[in-house]
Amino acid sequence: MIDTMVDRVKGFFLKPVETFRASRKDDLGTVFTYFGALLLFYAVLSSLVRAVSGTGGAAGIVADLILTVIGGFVGMLVFAAWVHLWVYVVGGRYGVMQTVNALFYGSTPSLLLGWIPFVGIIFSLWSLVLYVLGVRELQGISTARAVIAIAIAVVIPLVLIALLAAYFMVSVATVTPVLM
Structure with a gap:
């Protein structure tokens, strides 16, 4: 089992x-x-990094x-279901399990090295590339279709989060009294 994982x-x-x-x-x-x-x-390494940086004590680590x-x-199961919706829309017909495989295996770089401060973003981007390759290979669709499915699945939540943040910023600014 360990040899297979390695x-x-x-x-x-x-x-x-x-x-x-x-x-x-x-x-x-x-x-x-x-x-x-x-x-x-x-989880272990990222918790330790946050503890060392002073953002959590012993209880915080656990x-x-x-x-x-x-x-x-x-989160990954929800994300896999969301991505599979878009994979299906662009033509992937090999089932949700193949999308789960693509995303769970594609997370390898970000899970192994994503905990490293500042450098981890590079491995998260590599995981994004692996998501595309995995969806392409396991769903039998073109690279362009896989890119479209992953892009839509990632961009829609980011846009919604940005809109929600903008809404809260505007609502706080309009409710906060100005000191004279």
């Missing part, structure tokens, strides 16, 4: 297309175990660890 990790960094093709028939247990192990690794693992699983 081979997959190396594969997603060095030969992602071949590794996605090899993962096409992976069952739910294999995918969840792989993702869970990497998520736990990420709470952060638990919330990161639970939130990571639930």
Whole structure:
């Protein structure tokens, strides 16, 4: 099991297309175990980084660890369902499990190295590229369609968050009294 995980990790960094093709028939247990192990690794290291930077004590580390693992699983499942909606719209017909595989395996770089302050963004972007490659390979659609599906799935929530933030900023500015 450990050897398989190490081979997959190396594969997603060095030969992602071949590794996605090899993962096409992976069952739910294999995918969840792989993702869970990497998520736990990420949770431990990111919690320690936040504790060292002074943003949490001992209780904060434990709470952060638990919330990161639970939130990571639930969040990724919701994200996978959301992405699959758009994958289906652009023509992907191989089922939601293949989208889950693409996203869970595609998260490898951000889970392994995304906890590193400032540098982690690079690995999050690499994960985004892997999402596209994974969706393309596992759903049997073109690169352009995979890019469209991932882009829509990422941009719509970002726009909604920006609009919500703008709304709250305007509402606070209009309600806050001006001191004379």
